[in-house]
Amino acid sequence: MENKIYDVVIIGAGPAGLTSALYAGRSNLSVLVIEKPNVGSLVMAHKIENYPGVLHSPTGKEIYVLMKEQVSKFNVDFVEATFLSLEASDENKIVKTDKDNFTGKTVIIASGWAKNGSKKLPGEEKYLGKGVSYCATCDGAFTRNMTVSLFGKGKEIAEEALFLTKYSKEIHMFITDDCDDKCDLTLMEALKANEKVKMYYSSQLIEIKGEEFVEEVLVKVNGVENTYKTQFAFLYLGTKSLKELYGGIAELDEQGYIVTNEFMETSTLGVYAAGDVRSKVVRQVTTATSDGTIAALEAIKHVLKKQHLKVQYS
Template sequence: MENKVYDVVIIGAGPAGLTAALYAGRSNLSVLVIEKPNTGSLLMAHKIENYPGILGSPTGKDIYTLMKEQTLKYNVEFVNATFLAFDLFGEHKIVKTDIENFLGKTVIIASGWAKNGSKKLPGEEKYLGKGVSYCATCDGAFTRNMTVSLFGKGKEIAEEALFLTKYSKEIHMFITDNCDDSCDKALMETLKANEKVKMYYSSELVEIKGDEFVEEVIVKINGTHETYPTQFAFLYLGTKSLKELYGEVASLDEQGYIITNEAMHTSIEGIYAAGDVRSKHIRQVTTATSDGTIAALEAIKHVLKKHNLKAQYS
């Protein structure tokens, strides 16, 4: 998948995301679905008796499995990952996850509804914007001559750490996995050879502390709590709220849902929202599939118009 530019990147594999994937895949577009395994309202449904054309009382997982199998017939690709952020400054939209970054000409947000305010680590919310950041490429220039810390899986934070070597005085990489299989070996060797960089494996961030700004982090490594001085903490741990995740690409209503028009457009061209994550009155499997259909057709039109591709409509 590295460096591949997808026509459509879909965040979420619920009924909205899978429907969008089906339509886009069947139109001969390249499609990637980013999903978190075993999560979502559909998978938690014990019985579904009101989905048209499906007799009996199948579980949500049964319907999910059928939907996914149908998309796979049209070469839709899936990856198990946690969405972290967007980078919208280049030619293509960069979708950042905890395993790697993906490029898309269009993006459909179909991540479903989660409580508006994911579980935060102690100190995370207090120091957001005061040393806590979710994007080194966004805030790296503010770290000149500072000591910084990054937390997350090795492949994701390795790229961010390399960027920070242009600015930061000292870089602590607190890696949550062993990184042996997933990391770019050449990139890791480059970082290990840089005297600014220190790596810590099997790390767990416990708390972020300071006064007005971040001053130190408490990290559990091999069962032992250690304190490390730092002035910036870059987090790639999936603890963002919906506002933090999507606020840069869409307006949110008072409950935290993404506001779109009837064509599923957000405030950024080429980015759409569908399903339970969208601001609307009714949330059912059937309304999610409807949203997914509309979002996919809009994305297909966008790709055809902007990139002169040929697709099969039906």
């Protein structure tokens, strides 16, 4: 891999990254995927029931293994490394990792939701897939008749809490901000009127506890620590890592996610973003694969146009 200039370098090996690698690899482009093993929302998902054409409710890791096996048939290179930074010029992009620097004509950022790269709370990593989740619309169906807790800003968790009212027995909303002008007041009033929902403001999650699965959470509410029984903890606590990683090469939204157009193009030519790292409303495996498809097709066109221009003027 040393000194090789890849047509496409992909940061992340989740559903978006692997889909991009599949399309680019099948197009006979040279492709490198940079991955951190056993990290990501897909790998951590304990059961997936809403992936079209898959009937036996596999784990996320099972789907990941099948995706990677399929991609590997098309001469795609993989490297296990931690992404550090990206330098982008009009000609080539330098992707810096803790293992080495890699050069690509194009780069697809598919590193997943920001939370996966941030510092974990006590108990968070231990109970991933065992009650800890980052997506209520993904895992809500597994919370039937359970007590659940959501943590995050009011605007971010209100819609997720409303979704959970279809399944959960009791819903604790631990809101980290004052919510005032930032929340949909109609939605908040609807939640307040729902007997399943309890709201706690000025909240800070301290620790997630349990035996094999999540059983309770230690939360500081208005400066006072208390333990609350719960069977699921949905975390929307945010991170600054995306701003630190990508702020210099892409436009970011208020939450730090990468802004793209419908072609997955960022504000830097030849750099694309796909999947949960992208600024959007819905984050599912199906939407990630869709993003990955579009990003790859655009990257392929970019590389082929560059090659054509070089031939014309050589």
